[in-house]
Amino acid sequence: MHALLVTLWLSLPLAPYNPIEQDTLPSISAHFTAGLTSPNGIVSLGPELSSKFEMLVVHPFLVRGALDLNYGKTVSALYPQGDLYSLTMAGDALYYRGTNHLMGYVGIGFVYTFYHFSASRASMDSLFAEERVVDVDVDKALGYRLTLGLRMHRSYSLELGITEIRPEFLLQADEGNGTISRWRKSTRTSSFRLTFGYLLPLRKF
Numbered sequence: 365m366h367a368l369l370v371t372l373w374l375s376l377p378l379a380p381y382n383p384i385e386q387d388t389l390p391s392i393s394a395h396f397t398a399g400l401t402s403p404n405g406i407v408s409l410g411p412e413l414s415s416k417f418e419m420l421v422v423h424p425f426l427v428r429g430a431l432d433l434n435y436g437k438t439v440s441a442l443y444p445q446g447d448l449y450s451l452t453m454a455g456d457a458l459y460y461r462g463t464n465h466l467m468g469y470v471g472i473g474f475v476y477t478f479y480h481f482s483a484s485r486a487s488m489d490s491l492f493a494e495e496r497v498v499d500v501d502v503d504k505a506l507g508y509r510l511t512l513g514l515r516m517h518r519s520y521s522l523e524l525g526i527t528e529i530r531p532e533f534l535l536q537a538d539e540g541n542g543t544i545s546r547w548r549k550s551t552r553t554s555s556f557r558l559t560f561g562y563l564l565p566l567r568k569f
Contacts, residue, residue, distance in 0.1 A: 389460065389467075390565035391420045397523065399559030401434055407448060407553050410436030414559065424461055430454040436553075438481075443533060443551055444491060444500045446483035450553075452476065456511060467515040477529060477553075478504045496537045503548070505531035521561035528554045 395416040403409045411434070418428040432452040438445050456473030479502035483491075491497035507529025514522045533549040 389420050389426065390563075390568050392565075392567040393418045394564045394566060395428070395521065395561055396564070397521065397559040397561030399523075399557055401436065402556040402558075403436075403439070404552065404555050406438060406440045406443060406551055407436040407555070408439050410434055412557055412559065414561075418563075424459055426458050426460065428456050428458065430456070432475075443549070444481075444483045444535075445487040446481055446500075448502065448553075449480040449482075451478045454509070456509075458511065458513075460515075462515070465517060469511075469513045469515070471511040471513075473509060473511070475507045475509055475527060475529060476504065477507070477531065479531060481533075491535075495535075496539065497535050498538045499536040501534045502551075503532045503534050505529050507554075515563070519563050521559075521563060523557075523559045523561065525557040525559070527557065530554075 395418055397412075397414045397416070399412055401407075401410050401412050412432055414430055414432040416428050416430040418426055420426045430453070432450075432454065434450045434452065436448050436450075438448055452475050454473055454475045456471045458469045458471035460467055460469035462468055481500060481502045483500045488497070488500070491500070507527060509525050509527040511526075512524045516522070530550060530552050533551055535547055535549065537545045539545050
């Protein structure tokens with residue numbers, strides 16, 4: 365699947381006749397996106413909002429930092445079920461090529477995600493009855509992502525992001541007599557995300 369996406373991206377007519385003169389990226393810009401993250405069997409389909417700060421290093425490379433907000437529901441019977449909120453800090457390095465009308469880019473970077481998990485009442489009742497679990501949360505985790513994107517008419521973007529991240533559920537149980545036990549359960553929240561965005565130049569050159 366990854367190879368097919370990269371092949372399709374490379375087959376697009378993105379090579380300019382004069383790369384430097386047709387380099388339309390501003391030196392500094394803000395990039396705002398909204399979209400969806402795919403279900404992965406553990407977490408459901410969910411919305412995502414993101415704000416990014418981009419800086420052109422040298423043609424044709426740029427770097428950016430991002431803050432992403434995401435929501436989904438855990439749906440697997442193997443894990444506690446409930447609402448999963450995430451705040452992701454990300455850093456990406458991107459390579460681009462294109463023209464004023466159409467530009468493509470590919471990038472790789474890291475993600476560091478903080479989670480807030482709100483378990484459903486039914487799930488907590490079941491966990492307490494079986495294992496005396498009184499609290500469930502999801503620990504922060506480090507991962508990476510691949511980005512493939514297109515920009516149209518300088519201001520609009522379409523991105524596909526592929527993220528790999530493996531956080532852990534944190535479970536706390538009341539064993540009685542004042543004894544509290546804690547353990548971790550590994551999971552995976554990796555996904556595809558499709559977003560649409562708008563770029564706001566902050567400095568032209």
